[in-house]
Amino acid sequence: MAGTASHASFLPPVLVFCAAAVIAVPIVRRLGQSAVLGYLAAGLAIGPSGLGLVGDPGTILGVAELGVVLLLFIVGLELKVSRLMSMRRDIFGLGLAQMAVTGVAVGLVAQWAGFSPAGAAVVGIAIALSATSITLQILEERHDLHTPYGERSFAVLLFQDLAIAPILAVVPLLGTAGAVGSLPDALTGVSIALGAVLAVVIVGRYGLNPFFRLLADSGAREVLTASALLVVLGAALLMQEAGLSMAMGAFLAGVLLAESNFRHQLEADIEPFRGILLGLFFISVGMTIDLAVVRQEWRTLLLATPVIVAGKALIVAVLMRTFGSPWRDGLRAGAALSPAGEFAFVLLPLAAGYAILSPSQAQLLTALAAFTMLAGPVAAKALDGWLAGRGEPEPEPDSFDGAEGEVVVIGFGRFGQIVNQILLAQGVDVTVIDLNVDRIRNAARFGFRVYYGDGGRLDVLRAAGAGRARMICVCIDDPPGATRIVEMVHQHFPQAATYVRAYDRIHAIDLMNHDADFIVRESFESALAFGQGMLEGLGIERDQARAVVDDVRRRDTVRLMLQRTEGMMGGLDLLHGVTPEPLVEPKAKTRALSPETRDIIGDESI
Numbered sequence: 001m002a003g004t005a006s007h008a009s010f011l012p013p014v015l016v017f018c019a020a021a022v023i024a025v026p027i028v029r030r031l032g033q034s035a036v037l038g039y040l041a042a043g044l045a046i047g048p049s050g051l052g053l054v055g056d057p058g059t060i061l062g063v064a065e066l067g068v069v070l071l072l073f074i075v076g077l078e079l080k081v082s083r084l085m086s087m088r089r090d091i092f093g094l095g096l097a098q099m100a101v102t103g104v105a106v107g108l109v110a111q112w113a114g115f116s117p118a119g120a121a122v123v124g125i126a127i128a129l130s131a132t133s134i135t136l137q138i139l140e141e142r143h144d145l146h147t148p149y150g151e152r153s154f155a156v157l158l159f160q161d162l163a164i165a166p167i168l169a170v171v172p173l174l175g176t177a178g179a180v181g182s183l184p185d186a187l188t189g190v191s192i193a194l195g196a197v198l199a200v201v202i203v204g205r206y207g208l209n210p211f212f213r214l215l216a217d218s219g220a221r222e223v224l225t226a227s228a229l230l231v232v233l234g235a236a237l238l239m240q241e242a243g244l245s246m247a248m249g250a251f252l253a254g255v256l257l258a259e260s261n262f263r264h265q266l267e268a269d270i271e272p273f274r275g276i277l278l279g280l281f282f283i284s285v286g287m288t289i290d291l292a293v294v295r296q297e298w299r300t301l302l303l304a305t306p307v308i309v310a311g312k313a314l315i316v317a318v319l320m321r322t323f324g325s326p327w328r329d330g331l332r333a334g335a336a337l338s339p340a341g342e343f344a345f346v347l348l349p350l351a352a353g354y355a356i357l358s359p360s361q362a363q364l365l366t367a368l369a370a371f372t373m374l375a376g377p378v379a380a381k382a383l384d385g386w387l388a389g390r391g392e393p394e395p396e397p398d399s400f401d402g403a404e405g406e407v408v409v410i411g412f413g414r415f416g417q418i419v420n421q422i423l424l425a426q427g428v429d430v431t432v433i434d435l436n437v438d439r440i441r442n443a444a445r446f447g448f449r450v451y452y453g454d455g456g457r458l459d460v461l462r463a464a465g466a467g468r469a470r471m472i473c474v475c476i477d478d479p480p481g482a483t484r485i486v487e488m489v490h491q492h493f494p495q496a497a498t499y500v501r502a503y504d505r506i507h508a509i510d511l512m513n514h515d516a517d518f519i520v521r522e523s524f525e526s527a528l529a530f531g532q533g534m535l536e537g538l539g540i541e542r543d544q545a546r547a548v549v550d551d552v553r554r555r556d557t558v559r560l561m562l563q564r565t566e567g568m569m570g571g572l573d574l575l576h577g578v579t580p581e582p583l584v585e586p587k588a589k590t591r592a593l594s595p596e597t598r599d600i601i602g603d604e605s606i
Contacts (some may be wrong), residue, residue: 015055016521021279035141036134037186037377039279039368043286049294054287065223066233068475070274072132072161072247073232076254077267090152094323095159098337102315106308115361122351123365125167127308131373132157132247133278138380140337149329152320153336161248165341165453171350196242200235200249204256212262216437216452224262225269231257232270265453267463281342283344287377288345289370293363300364305371309379328387335383339376340369405428408496410455410485411441415501415522416475431464456481458488466493477522479507486514508560528553 020042028038046053106125107180115123134147135157144150208231215223232250239249257266271309294301313334320333321331345366409416412429412434432450434440444452453460455476466472472489474482479502486498497517502508504521511519528549 001295006455010361013054015045017280017283019137020283025279030097032376034278036137036282037374039282040374041284043283044289044291045286046283047287047289049289049291066236066273066277069236069246069250070270071233072276073231073250073254074267074270074274074333076251076256077258087151090155090164090323091159094152094319095156095162097322098156099125099128099163101319102231102312105311107316113464116356118356119361120171120357121346122171126347126351126365126369127312127340127372129160129343129347130157130312130337131339131376132161133281133339133342135336137278138377142332142384144332147329149320149325149333152323152329153326153333156316156333156337158251160341160343161251163180164248167343168349170354171347171354172310193239193242193336196238197252200238200252201256203539204235204253206570208257209262210267212452213437216262224265227265229273259556262452265451265460265463268453268457268459270414271459271463283369285345285373287364290367291362293367295468297364297367301368304368305375308340308368308372309375312338313379324500326606331383332380332566334388335376338379339373344369407473408433408464408469409475410434411475411477411501412436412443412450413475413477415442416473417479419475430471433464435462446600454600456485456488458492461488461493466496469493469496472498474498476501477503479503483510483514486511491514505560513561524556 022040024042024045025035027188028041029035048054090353103121103124105124106127107120110123111117111120135153135289139145139150139153142150145154157472212224213229215227216270231253235253236246237249239252240246285500313331313563316334317327317330325333348357348362348365348369351357352359357365385532406429409420409423409430409432412420412432413436416432416434420430420432432443433453434443434450435452435454437452440450440452451464453464455461455464455474461472466489472485472493474485476482476485482500482502486500489496489498500511500516500520502511502519502521504523508519508521530550532545532551535548536542540548
């Protein structure tokens with residue numbers, strides 16, 4: 001019973017988090033604001049400074065950081081190495097410029113406000129960083145992650161993650177304590193970090209695909225989910241031990257799996273954990289806000305928060321414009337990047353530990369960072385409303401090379417393979433999903449891009465880019481499954497046309513009743529082609545044979561429509577050779593040659 005009691009002790013905090021989220025987030029969304037603001041407000045309400053329903057936000061924050069880790073893994077899955085290399089100008093150009101300009105500007109203001117030079121440097125770095133989780137959440141809510149400005153915003157975030165290891169190495173050098181011998185330690189730390197990155201790259205490049213293929217062969221879907229979490233959390237932990245951020249390790253693992261056949265299934269398996277833990281992270285950040293500090297320094301916070309949010313947004317907008325983006329994109333990126341980063345909650349206490357900042361200064365700056373996280377989503381939403389009011393066109397989305405296809409094909413069996421030959425011959429960008437590992441392995445030999453996944457799952461379709469596809473082709477040989485996919489596509493991806501392989505006539509009518517856009521029975525057209533060949537083999541002219549086949553096809557189509565409305569017996573008179581009464585009197589009575597046949601035709605003779 002003691003074990004039951006210990007398990008039950010976890011239930012009250014879980015219920016508090018769930019209740020806070022389901023109350024705060026819908027209210028905030030109803031007000032037209034980002035869900036992030038709702039999570040932060042919920043955390044503030046239930047935290048130690050609010051109602052005190054949860055007393056230790058630090059413990060929760062440690063677990064909730066996994067939400068950011070999983071988010072970066074999913075983002076990495078959508079970036080190929082080639083795409084990442086093409087972004088190097090934005091990563092090391094725009095990202096470095098944003099950190100340098102923002103850091104210097106904030107640092108100068110901090111020094112003017114009375115901070116020491118070392119303290120001002122730490123403040124500048126901490127505020128210059130942006131909240132990865134909030135920025136990506138805002139871009140996802142806007143559906144702009146794959147637009148030009150969304151990619152550039154992500155490039156800035158990626159540079160900031162890369163800069164974390166050098167920042168951690170520099171902080172001890174700025175402090176009065178532990179300065180001696182810090183430089184060799186810093187160099188050692190950088191070497192360890194580079195070694196960890198190299199290890200993740202080697203394992204990801206040569207080990208992960210065979211690993212996932214072996215697990216997929218076992219047919220145990222839950223093991224694939226566990227293996228996905230193992231890879232993400234393992235890479236994150238390795239990077240953390242090497243002095244880099246956990247998010248950086250997860251992102252790197254995602255990039256290395258971006259070209260894997262298992263990419264979409266991994267994304268679908270990770271997504272539920274990512275959403276829950278990311279919401280928990282935002283709640284835990286809200287819990288860290290100390291209302292005692294807020295009450296004491298409310299004037300400073302009230303003045304500094306909008307100044308920092310507006311200043312960071314303006315700096316990013318100017319730099320984006322310098323790098324060739326239009327002002328509209330620059331402003332939207334600036335608003336998304338304006339909140340201070342999650343790393344500020346690590347960097348500021350660390351600086352206080354090295355006596356670079358006083359405890360009161362660290363508390364004030366931590367509260368300021370949290371307030372920018374509250375104000376940033378509000379500013380981004382207000383900017384969206386202002387830009388929409390001006391009536392300017394939305395930026396056109398950029399095609400994300402290799403991420404999603406113009407057509408999504410579900411099923412790579414005999415039927416699906418022929419369909420893909422036609423599409424690829426025309427140069428159509430195709431994403432193919434199949435659950436058969438052998439088919440995927442064979443497809444890779446011929447250059448097909450086939451991903452492991454269950455096309456009947458909504459999360460897999462979303463991960464495969466169904467929300468942006470023009471057409472979804474269902475080529476599986478499971479009639480109920482194909483019908484369910486059509487229903488799902490019409491409900492969640494109305495922009496996509498549904499082209500479906502029907503198993504037989506009954507399945508075709510079922511698909512018609514579910515408003516599939518195009519239906520073909522898997523054996524009908526091949527049987528017509530076979531029949532035409534037979535007629536030509538019997539000496540009938542090709543044109544005459546084709547006319548006969550066209551007539552059969554026309555009659556069959558009309559009959560199919562009648563069967564849809566009248567039932568399976570509708571349109572019998574349209575069949576060649578089937579009439580209600582015989583045209584001539586039979587010369588002999590029909591005789592059944594077996595008891596089974598006698599029952600069918602009603603022959604009562606003995």
